[in-house]
Structure formats: structure tokens, C-alpha cells
């Protein structure tokens with residue numbers, strides 16, 4: 001829990017996402033040997049590598065972030081590879097605990113990143129719909145009422161009776177997407193646009209996403225695409241080496257968005 005001063009508390013009282021002084025550090029357990037640690041330390045990565053006297057190397061992926069998101073706000077996050085975009089989404093989803101600071105999120109969160117997170121590949125599609133629904137805190141009757149719709153939207157038909165390990169990655173993505181979008185979330189966290197390689201499904205998916213964006217209380221969308229951020233977001237943030245370099249309304253930051261697109265394009269990171 002946070003204990004903000006009274007001025008901050010007033011300003012954030014209607015926020016449904018409240019992040020205070022958030023630092024996230026991630027250990028790298030697979031770098032045990034001294035020489036390998038040394039060579040990693042001299043490598044340029046997005047986050048900051050911290051060499052500990054004891055224990056594993058750590059990457060500081062986010063440093064002292066503050067963020068308030070109020071109902072109706074849709075935040076687009078851009079930044080170079082390794083800037084911390086995915087780490088921010090994972091921290092908001094509760095996947096990564098804060099190393100320092102706090103994250104408070106009021107409401108049901110749907111995640112559209114790490115597709116497959118929360119799925120059991122040994123279980124069949126139908127069972128996975130329940131698993132994903134339970135992880136959102138939904139009750140069985142509510143989940144059951146959506147099964148037919150999810151089956152139709154995902155186009156998986158009889159495959160829903162087979163274990164997910166027999167699905168292609170596109171089929172698994174279609175199932176995860178159909179579940180994530182069939183139950184209206186309060187807060188939608190997305191990393192890039194879904195891509196399944198199936199053009200018909202992509203058209204349906206885009207239409208459904210826009211519908212969902214209209215109704216979600218809050219969205220955070222990490223992307224390399226300036227165009228998608230301008231089309232879908234109300235607020236814009238640039239992350240750089242785990243810190244907020246710039247933040248404000250999309251309507252006032254058109255130039256900054258285009259400059260970021262140009263920089264990412266130069267380094268070959270912009271979305272097509």
C-alpha cells in the first residue's frame with residue numbers, strides 16, 4: 001500500500017491505476033561464472049545491469065516510475081528495445097512484484113501479452129477457457145455462458161476438445177485472444193497488436209479490440225507503432241532505459257510521437 005501525502009492523494013483519488021516510485025529489478029540466474037558476468041556487464045542492454053557483491057547479476061528494468069490512470073484514459077508506451085515496456089505491463093498485471101515502490105490497480109485486468117500465460121497445454125481448449133477465466137476472478141457460470149461465443153470467435157470448433165499442446169501457435173493465440181476479449185475488462189494491458197498470421201481472424205480481432213477499447217476503463221498499450229498509438233490512445237509515454245522520458249496527452253505530443261517513430265525507424269525498431 002502507498003501512503004501518499006494529502007496533495008497526491010487528492011490528485012489520484014479517481015485513478016484506477018496508481019503507480020508510485022516503482023523500481024523493478026530482475027535477477028539473471030543463468031549468469032553464474034565471473035567472466036561471463038564481466039562480459040555481460042560490458043554489454044549495452046535496455047535496462048541497467050547491477051553487479052552485486054553476493055547473488056546473481058540484476059537488471060534494473062524500471063526506475064522510480066510514477067503513473068496515474070483515470071477512467072477513459074488509454075496510455076500508449078513507446079521506447080527502444082529493452083526500454084522496459086513489457087516489464088511495466090507485467091508489473092501492472094502483478095506478474096513482477098515491485099522491488100521498490102507500489103502498484104495499485106482497481107478492477108478486473110485482462111492481459112494481451114505473454115499469450116499462453118495461465119494456460120495449461122495438457123488441458124483441452126474448453127478447460128483452458130475456464131482456467132483463463134478463473135485467473136481473471138470470473139465465476140464458472142459467467143465463463144460457461146461465453147463458451148459458445150468463444151468457440152465461434154476463435155474458429156477452433158472441435159479442436160476445443162483437444163489438448164492445447166496439439167494447437168499451432170496461431171490457434172493458441174486465437175483462443176487466448178477470444179477469452180481475453182469475451183469478458184469486458186476494466187483494465188486492458190496490451191503488448192503490440194495480436195498477430196496470428198490469419199488475415200480473416202485479424203480483421204475480426206481488430207474490430208473487436210476497438211469495441212473493447214471503447215468500453216474499457218483504462219488501457220495501457222506498449223507498441224513500436226506511432227500510427228496505432230495515435231489511433232487508439234489518449235495519453236503517450238516514452239520510456240528510456242527504464243525511466244519516463246516524456247508523458248502527456250496524445251493531442252499535445254504529435255511531434256514527439258513522430259520523432260520517436262523516426263528514431264525507432266533509424267534503429268530498425270519501428271513497426272511496419
Ligand SMILES: Nc1ncnc2c1ncn2[C@@H]1O[C@H](COP(=O)(O)OP(=O)(O)OP(=O)(O)O)[C@@H](O)[C@H]1O
Nearest residue numbers: 026045046047059061080081082083084085086087
Ligand atoms: N526475465 C528477465 N530476466 C532478466 N532481465 C530481463 C527479463 N525480462 C527483461 N529483462 C531486461 O529488462 C530490460 C527491459 O526489458 P523489457 O522486455 O521490459 O523491454 P521492452 O521495452 O519491452 O523491449 P522490446 O521492445 O525489445 O520488447 C531489458 O534490459 C531486458 O534485458
